[in-house]
Amino acid sequence: MDLRTRLIHSGLERTDGALVQPVFQSATYESVQAGSYDDIRYLRLNNSPNHRDLAARLTAITGGEAAVVAGSGMAAITTTLMTLVRSGGHILAQDCLYGGTLSFLEEDAPAMGISVDTVDGDAPDTWAAKVRDNTRVFLVESLSNPTLRIADLKAVVAFCRDHGITSVIDNTFASPVNYRPLEAGFDVELHSATKYLNGHSDLVAGCVISSASIIERVTHKLNHLGGMLDPHACFLLQRGLKTLALRVAEQNTNAVYLAERLAAHPAVDHVNYPTLEDHPHRERAGRWFAGCGGVLSFDVAGGADEAQGVMDRLTLATDAPSLGGVETLVSRPAVSSHAGQPPELRAAMGIGDGLVRVAAGIEAAHDLWADFEAALAGVRK
Numbered sequence: 419m420d421l422r423t424r425l426i427h428s429g430l431e432r433t434d435g436a437l438v439q440p441v442f443q444s445a446t447y448e449s450v451q452a453g454s455y456d457d458i459r460y461l462r463l464n465n466s467p468n469h470r471d472l473a474a475r476l477t478a479i480t481g482g483e484a485a486v487v488a489g490s491g492m493a494a495i496t497t498t499l500m501t502l503v504r505s506g507g508h509i510l511a512q513d514c515l516y517g518g519t520l521s522f523l524e525e526d527a528p529a530m531g532i533s534v535d536t537v538d539g540d541a542p543d544t545w546a547a548k549v550r551d552n553t554r555v556f557l558v559e560s561l562s563n564p565t566l567r568i569a570d571l572k573a574v575v576a577f578c579r580d581h582g583i584t585s586v587i588d589n590t591f592a593s594p595v596n597y598r599p600l601e602a603g604f605d606v607e608l609h610s611a612t613k614y615l616n617g618h619s620d621l622v623a624g625c626v627i628s629s630a631s632i633i634e635r636v637t638h639k640l641n642h643l644g645g646m647l648d649p650h651a652c653f654l655l656q657r658g659l660k661t662l663a664l665r666v667a668e669q670n671t672n673a674v675y676l677a678e679r680l681a682a683h684p685a686v687d688h689v690n691y692p693t694l695e696d697h698p699h700r701e702r703a704g705r706w707f708a709g710c711g712g713v714l715s716f717d718v719a720g721g722a723d724e725a726q727g728v729m730d731r732l733t734l735a736t737d738a739p740s741l742g743g744v745e746t747l748v749s750r751p752a753v754s755s756h757a758g759q760p761p762e763l764r765a766a767m768g769i770g771d772g773l774v775r776v777a778a779g780i781e782a783a784h785d786l787w788a789d790f791e792a793a794l795a796g797v798r799k
Contacts, residue, residue: 421479422663429475431467441653442467456638463641468652475659476625480607481600484633486640487625491590491610492518493645494624498606501639502584503554505531510548512539512558512569514767517756539569545577555584561591564715564751564775565690565768568699571706575603595666596709606632613742616658617665621651665744665780669712672778672786677714679787685797687717712778713741722771724797725750729774731793734786741777746786749775
């Protein structure tokens with residue numbers, strides 16, 4: 419069945435014939451014979467009707483066996499890693515991840531007795547040297563934030579199978595519309611559902627999709643940590659998913675349109691977007707992805723002050739630290755998503771002080787370009 423159809427019809431438990439699942443605003447439910455602690459009908463245990471229906475829908479649209487939703491993308495990431503890697507374990511991680519994920523790996527993981535090594539996603543020949551007897555997880559992103567790099571994902575899957583390592587991918591930037599990690603052989607797929615999956619900038623959520631056995635373990639850990647999603651947010655996320663394919667298709671188109679025009683503008687030094695001819699992973703994007711999402715980034719000539727000036731002069735695009743919504747947003751990663759990383763690490767990741775990240779919405783592409791063109795006109799060359 420086509421993804422567009424599954425987004426509308428999968429997972430739905432109709433209540434009294436209602437086409438839309440109502441919000442079950444109840445913290446507890448009448449007791450039934452529970453097989454385990456996690457089976458007790460209680461809101462913190464992620465098993466309300468809204469949770470169950472949302473998990474079924476996420477499973478159907480990604481091709482997994484089971485899913486669980488969490489209170490944020492970071493809750494999904496950290497809970498998954500703490501489930502799969504115990505004290506004394508080791509994680510391999512792509513060297514250009516979201517700043518919040520990097521901070522967890524650098525600060526919190528060592529405090530829990532978990533060691534981490536970063537690897538170049540472009541250099542599979544170097545990975546084996548970093549593997550230890552206690553390596554449990556290899557963590558990557560489908561499209562890296564904010565430079566849109568694409569690791570050798572096919573090699574990651576094969577490498578993990580050969581070494582008995584669980585492959586985990588954050589697919590937030592691509593979404594299931596553009597890339598299908600579980601079908602490509604990854605073991606675990608993560609999302610900040612705040613972004614494309616919901617798409618309306620009105621909730622914070624995360625999700626994990628995998629095998630039934632892994633999701634059972636992740637859910638148990640999540641129930642202990644308390645990172646549940648409330649029923650109304652589940653309802654909003656269910657609603658947002660129905661238009662995912664339509665929104666992402668438009669955001670793909672708008673991002674390509676903006677990237678091509680920004681690349682030709684004299685006030686722009688460089689643009690990061692996988693469909694551009696000078697992107698190092700253009701060929702991978704064409705082979706593995708149906709589209710490259712709505713996020714791009716570009717370096718403004720003149721550095722940080724000029725970049726901030728461009729953002730301040732925009733009238734349609736808003737300076738805000740998120741992405742995936744119907745409205746276009748901009749941010750400077752050096753002072754937002756990656757502000758917690760030292761300047762030398764940001765530089766190694768291609769994140770300069772003058773880099774602007776654009777999260778394209780679904781506005782008319784020509785209106786967006788008119789906004790950026792006018793803002794760039796003020797750059798002092």
